[in-house]
Amino acid sequence: MGYDALLWLSFGGPEGPDEVMPFLENVTRGRGVPRERLLEVSGHYQHFGGVSPINGLNRDAIAAVEKQLATAGIELPVHFGNRNWAPMVEDTLAEMTANGVQRALVFPTSAYAGYSACRQYDEDIERARAAVGANAPDLVKLRQFFDHPLFVGAIADAVRAAHAKLGDLPGTRTVFCAHSVPSSADRAAGPPEEGGHRYSRQIAEAARLVAAEAGIETYDVVWQSRSGPPQVPWLEPDIVDHIGALHADGVTSVVVCPVGFVSDHLEVIWDLDNEAAERAGELGMGFARAATPDTDPRFAELVVELIREHLEDVPARKLSPFPSAGCTLNGAPCAIGCCEPAKRPTR
Template sequence: MNYDALLWLSFGGPEGPDDVMPFLENVTRGRGVPPERLAEVAEHYHHFGGVSPINRLNREAIAAVEKELAAQGIELPVYFGNRNWHPMVEDTVATMKADGVRRALVFPTSAYGGYSACRQYDEDIARARAAVGDGAPELVKLRQFFDHPLFVSSFADAVRAAHAQLGDAEGTRTVFTAHSVPLSADVTSGPPAEGGNRYSRQIAEAARLVAAEAGVEGYDVVWQSRSGPPQVPWLEPDIVDHLDALHAEGVTSVVVCPVGFVSDHLEVIWDLDNEAADRAGELGMRFARAATPNGDPRFAELVAELVREHTAGAQARKLSAFPASGGTANGEPCAAGCCEAVKRPS
């Protein structure tokens, strides 16, 4: 099947102080988040001048992918669209139509299943095509890649480098983190045949694969960046609470790997490089954070491989027994009812 373009589809982030509250309102629309909570989160962005690094990092990654595609002889222009902030995906798909794009592949910047990490990107695609109307390009989403060898090796090298930063001190604990979600979202995020819990199971598998390749024997999987009301249970433990627990056990140094993220989102640089690092300092613990793969040349190679699964019939490379789902090609489309949105009280 022929394709005319690649759509890089991401979350989006503010690029100036005036963008922060409108962006957060887009992110939380329909979720009943109180204004005081939005104001609290807004302060995290204002700590960095009202700018999230995510759009810049996406543009840098796109440039690397364009270069890699060209080197492999794949002639696909790359378009950039976001769910929550400019460039909005609806506007990008309209531009693609105007440029004559008829069929495009879509790379969502999440490696995992779950609602916001996977199915919501399907909703973004459907919403954008509906907004453009007749003549909107067909959009085919690439598969999940949390267990791709290039993804795993990039994180494994980053974990090794973080350990080296601490002098490979004896007793250093490795802690993998990912964005927390409500337990209700995780329980429903997978067909019954797979036992549900698709997101947390994939995170655990990615951590296992990275730890094995990095030569790490003991490690933990914890969560970060929860944003819901305290009465709603989310995946736990939180990274900061876990540091307290490790300190109580006598752990004196820790390597934190944000395996749930492909780049240094604001959640990474605030929740880990600020809050977690500060807490470790208060506890007298040495702290090193492993890099995310976005800037690693292997990330661009990974995207090109996913593209070639569609354009050249390349076999899906993966290190786990999980289905190669979330897209098509030689992977599997998600089952009906997989990764559904959380049903919130009306």
């Protein structure tokens, strides 16, 4: 069966100061996040004029994919929808339905497993189809791609470029970084016999693949952007704490690679370009941050290759033995019990 369109499904972000708090309220609705925390995070957005870079980066990436599709002779219009802010996926799917789309592929802007990175996109699809009703098109979500050679190659080149910015100083430590999640959520990201689905294992594997491609023997995998209460265990160590530990061990410069992100989310430009870089500066350490891959031409090539897996039965290219998870139809999770949301502790 053919496909009529591609739905580019992302997280969303504010594009002006007045949108910041409504956006954060959307993101945290039902999670019991104190207003004080929302105001703190709001300050991070206001530091950049109340504008998250993510929507603009998505539009640029979509334009690059449209060019790649045209070059490949594939007629597949691309529609942009978000989970948390305009353009909302419900509105985009309603427009697609009105335009006669009956079956579409979905590209979620995350390479990994996990609740927010994978299963919540299934829920977004299910919610949008329910909002549209019986005439909603079938939606087939593309697979995870953390181990695709184009993804790995783009990040490896970004790491090399970051090392070059520091003058290829001997002893520079490479640190791979990803968004932290509660430890319980990480354990829920796949049954033990399918451990490749687990978010932290995929992050570690992507770091290993990138390091091997870049010729780096010694590296660390750390975490950033935790936001939960202190009594709830999250994946550690934190990037800022780790920079301090590296300094104590005599490391004089560091290259940080946000391997868990495909684009410059606000967490990247705040937590890394501001907080982590500031900590390194305080300690007199050299600091360089590797670019995210969505601005690399290979990222658009990757998206088109994932599409061709469905259109033309092109074999999936992978660099790891982990299962090709994440491909779903109409929001059905790819495995029962996989990537379930973490349960909040009872008081």
